[in-house]
Amino acid sequence: MPTLLLLITPLALFLGLCVGPVAITPIEVLSQLPYLLTSQSPVEPNLIGSYPIIRELRLPRTFLAWLVGSGLALSGAAMQGLFRNPLADPSIIGVTSGASLGASVAVVIIGPQIDVWLGLSGLVMGAFIGGLLAVLIVYRLASETPLSAKTGSLLSGQGNSVATMLLVGIAITALAGAANSALAFVADNETLRRISLWNMGGLDGANDQRLILGVFIILPAMFIVWRSHRSLDALLLGESEAHYLGVNVSHLKRLLIVMVALAVATSVALAGVIGFVGLVVPHLLRMVVGPSHRQLMLCSALAGGILLVLADVLARSLVSPAELPVGVVTAVLGAPFFIFLLRQRRGHGLQ
Amino acid sequence: MSDTVLRFESVSLHRDGQSLVKDVDLRLAAGQMLAVLGPNGAGKTSLLNCVNNVSDYSGKILLQDRSVADFSPQQRAKILAMLPQQSALNFPFSVREVIMLGRFPHKTGFTVDTAITDKLLTMMQLTTLAGRCYTSLSGGEQQRTQLARVLSQLILDADMSISSGSVLLLDEPVSSLDLSHQSSLMILLKEFCAAGLAVAVVLHDLNLAAAYADQCALLKEGQLLVAGSPDDVITAASIRHAYGIEVDILAHPKTAKPLVIREF
Numbered sequence: 001m002p003t004l005l006l007l008i009t010p011l012a013l014f015l016g017l018c019v020g021p022v023a024i025t026p027i028e029v030l031s032q033l034p035y036l037l038t039s040q041s042p043v044e045p046n047l048i049g050s051y052p053i054i055r056e057l058r059l060p061r062t063f064l065a066w067l068v069g070s071g072l073a074l075s076g077a078a079m080q081g082l083f084r085n086p087l088a089d090p091s092i093i094g095v096t097s098g099a100s101l102g103a104s105v106a107v108v109i110i111g112p113q114i115d116v117w118l119g120l121s122g123l124v125m126g127a128f129i130g131g132l133l134a135v136l137i138v139y140r141l142a143s144e145t146p147l148s149a150k151t152g153s154l155l156s157g158q159g160n161s162v163a164t165m166l167l168v169g170i171a172i173t174a175l176a177g178a179a180n181s182a183l184a185f186v187a188d189n190e191t192l193r194r195i196s197l198w199n200m201g202g203l204d205g206a207n208d209q210r211l212i213l214g215v216f217i218i219l220p221a222m223f224i225v226w227r228s229h230r231s232l233d234a235l236l237l238g239e240s241e242a243h244y245l246g247v248n249v250s251h252l253k254r255l256l257i258v259m260v261a262l263a264v265a266t267s268v269a270l271a272g273v274i275g276f277v278g279l280v281v282p283h284l285l286r287m288v289v290g291p292s293h294r295q296l297m298l299c300s301a302l303a304g305g306i307l308l309v310l311a312d313v314l315a316r317s318l319v320s321p322a323e324l325p326v327g328v329v330t331a332v333l334g335a336p337f338f339i340f341l342l343r344q345r346r347g348h349g350l351q
Numbered sequence: 352m353s354d355t356v357l358r359f360e361s362v363s364l365h366r367d368g369q370s371l372v373k374d375v376d377l378r379l380a381a382g383q384m385l386a387v388l389g390p391n392g393a394g395k396t397s398l399l400n401c402v403n404n405v406s407d408y409s410g411k412i413l414l415q416d417r418s419v420a421d422f423s424p425q426q427r428a429k430i431l432a433m434l435p436q437q438s439a440l441n442f443p444f445s446v447r448e449v450i451m452l453g454r455f456p457h458k459t460g461f462t463v464d465t466a467i468t469d470k471l472l473t474m475m476q477l478t479t480l481a482g483r484c485y486t487s488l489s490g491g492e493q494q495r496t497q498l499a500r501v502l503s504q505l506i507l508d509a510d511m512s513i514s515s516g517s518v519l520l521l522d523e524p525v526s527s528l529d530l531s532h533q534s535s536l537m538i539l540l541k542e543f544c545a546a547g548l549a550v551a552v553v554l555h556d557l558n559l560a561a562a563y564a565d566q567c568a569l570l571k572e573g574q575l576l577v578a579g580s581p582d583d584v585i586t587a588a589s590i591r592h593a594y595g596i597e598v599d600i601l602a603h604p605k606t607a608k609p610l611v612i613r614e615f
Contacts, residue, residue, distance in 0.1 A: 084439065234455045237500075238439035244403055245504060246428030246456040291442040 001289050005302035009066075012309045016062030017054055019313045021321040024050045061206035064214055065312040065326075066305035068203070068271045071218040071263040073304020076278030077285075077297045078225045081232040082256050083162050086286065089279035090264040093257055094134035094169045097176035099268035102130015104183040104195050123198065124210070124269045131265030134172055139257055142168045162239070162253070201274035201327030203312050210270045221263040222301060225256060229293035232256075236291065276330045277304050280338050287341070307334075355416075356381045356516040356549045357402065362410035364397050364573075371397040372408065373573040379566075381516055384540060384550045386560035388584070389570035390594050395553045396436065398570070399520045403433055415516045428456035432504040433520040438497055440485060446496050447472070447481045453503035466509040471499040474539055476532070490527040498524055498536065505548065513548055521552040525559065537563040561585050561609045569593050585609040 017029050028047065032054055035042045042051050075090040083092065091097065106126025142165035184192055231252050234242040243249050267274070282300040289295040311329040318324055357379040364372040372394045379385050387395045401408040402419060412419055414431060422430075432453075440449070450471055454464040472478045475495045480488065485496060498521075505517045519540075525533045533556075540550050541563060554560045560567055560581065567584035569576045571593045577584050590598050590611065599612040 084441070086442070230455060234452055236440060236442045236444070237449075237452060238435070240403075240433075240435055241439075243424075244428065244431075244433045244435075244501075245453070246424040248424050286443070290448070291444055292448060 001285075002295065002298050002302065005299055005306065008306055009302055012306045013062055013066060016065065016309045016313055017058050019317050020053070020058055021316070022050070022053055024053065029054060056207070060208050060211040061203050061312065062309055064206040064211050064270060065203050065308045067211070067214045067218050068267040068274065069277055069308025069311075070301040070305035071214075071222055071267050072274060072278040073281035073300040073307070074222050074225060074297050075260040075263050076304075077282035077293065077300040078228075078232065078256055078260055079278075080282055080286075081235060081293055082253065083166060084236055084238075085166075086283055087279070088166075089275075090260055091173070091275075091278070092166060092169050093261065094138040094172040094176070095131040095261050095264045096268055096273055097173040097180070098134020098137075099127040099131030099265055100199060100273060101176040101180050101183075102133070103127035103198055103269075104180050104187075105130065107191055107195055107198075108183050108187050121205075123194075124205075127269035128265050130176075131268055132261055134176060135257060135261035135265075138165060138169050138172050139254075141172075197325060198272045199327075200325030201272035201330075202315075202323070202325050203271050204323060205270075214266060214270055217266040218263045221259040221266075225259045225263070226297050226301070228252060228256060229297055232293040232297075233291075272325070272327065274308070274327045274330060276327075276334045277308060280334055281307060284338070284341060354381050354516070355379065356414065357518050357551070358411075358413040358416075359398075359401075360411040360413070362398070362401055362408050362412060364394075364401055364408040371573050372401065374410070375570075375573075375575045377568055377575065377578060379518065379549045379551055381549050382544050382547050383565040384544050384552065384563060385566045385568060386564035386581075387551055387553045387568050387570065388555075388557065388560055388593075389576075392572075393570040393593070394573040395570055396522050397573075399433065399522055399551065399553065402431070402518075402520060414518065425456045428504060429507075430505070430514050430517045431520070432501040432518075434497055434501045434522060434524055436522045436526070438493060443484045443486055445482050446477055446485055446488070446492075449485050449496050450477075450499045450503050453500040456504065457507070459508065463509045464503075467503055467506050467511065468499075470509075470511055471503050471506075474502075475499045476535070491529060491532060494524065494527045495532065495536075502543070513543070513546060515547045517548050519543070519548055519550045521550065523553050523555065525554065525556070533559060557585055557590070557609075557611045561611070562603070562606065581609055585611060 014026070014029065018024060018026050028050055032042065032047060032051060035047070035051060036055060036059060042048060072090055079088045079090055079092055080086050103123045103126050106122040110122035142161060184195060187195065231242070231247045234245045234247050235249070235252065239249055281304045282296060285296055285299045285303060289299050308326070308330070311333065312326050315324040315326040315329045355378045359375050359377040362372055362375045363370060375398060387398065389395050402412055414422070419427060419431070447468055450468045451464055454467070457464070472481050475498060477492070477495055477499060480492060485493065488496065501519065505513050505519060507514055525536060528536060537559065540552070544550060564581055566579065567581050568578040569584050569589055576593055577589050585600065587598055587600050590596065597614045599614065601610045601612060602608070603610045
């Protein structure tokens, strides 16, 4: 399975470079590859025109799509393991709603287009900070709730503290949602439209800065999460069982939550809210490769990347020259497919 | 008397204003099996949980003469394993994969881990179920799988050797097992004991305890009523005291061990 996904990955990325409102043949894209790799402008007259389109627009966009999709899917796999719940997704720790609120605050207060830092808009910064803040609040509230005191959770054998965190996450998500609606209420029409489009996800803002930011935050976070695969497997037995097996459970929880928060907050900041990928990709792959996290997280990362690149290709081409929000594409295609698979292998992944 | 590997010194545990364990002194020697007995809510599970350093107990618990907290999690896990009463596992691991999870603290590599798992599958009569999904098993099969997992946690190499002074804590390991598997599990545990493993096992079946345990400890309301050989502990008087029921104690016709007969 990983080999298959590894083979599909370059094909999907290549497709991402080929498809768009301006028709560029695959042959042309292929002959651009050496220039893209060395970052030199081509000298052949027939390539000069298309080079900037591929280099400045499609390349960062396609790779950002891969990075975001893969980060979301791997984070989803890790959260499903941490919460021992195949229905968990990365937003469960409040990061998505926090980022959403942060973005709205930034758009309403600073305005959408102002460069705050390194060519990143206030929206990106607001989303990133909002996402991390929300996770911090959820984590602190959950760990200060008496139920989740380390001793309590381990003695009961069922791991109350992740359950508490889940509940606090839901509460914070609701609160952030309400604050978001309040902001939408005071926002003018243009701002409102921006916020709501952003909430559907979109990779149209992709550029080199965003890609680089993604590479430097999402990839290391993904690697650190993946390295915990054995501990995550042990954690599926239960928190106490993992403790008896020698897992430092509280350390593992903290590490995973920080890394997932970083990866997802960055993803949401750079590409908006993209649902479905983080929940469903690991869920589906668990049916194929089993629940063991080494394979599951690897395959999720690869498949999530492929899925979002392809979804973005569709988002760009279905109503060309306009664009659909990519979150709409992932949901419209993914949800029926998911239901189909669930009906094929009823209950296998859930029970 | 052989070496003490696990020692409780005036251990007490309080939670929410209730005292779950009161001032318990107990020793477990290498190679011995200790049956922890007592009515529901007597503090048997709480006592075992103290060992893994998950509870803020008062008093001392020494594992190989060191405080449990002095071990690194991995060091500790190689010599101290615990099987809780219930399992929260609801992910579709195969039986083999669940047992392999027990190898977490060891860095013996896939080949050795597989060899150990194969042997445990045979010992626990799980070979035919090796590829089955854990969540589709019956309660007893799940319990045997989990037992194989905690055993694999203590095994050092493919020769199935264990570190001297290792301790295995089992919380009601036979609660879902049929009569035949109950006996074969106890016999298997005795074989590990012969190799030096110390086992503390919570049991409700006093006859099973009498037949296999070297030592018994009878708890009631967090207090240790009596500890000692099965003959000393399983008496009509102590059972009346602990459980509030009348029993007759006979000698087992074959083994001469105490045999508890309930009055109905």
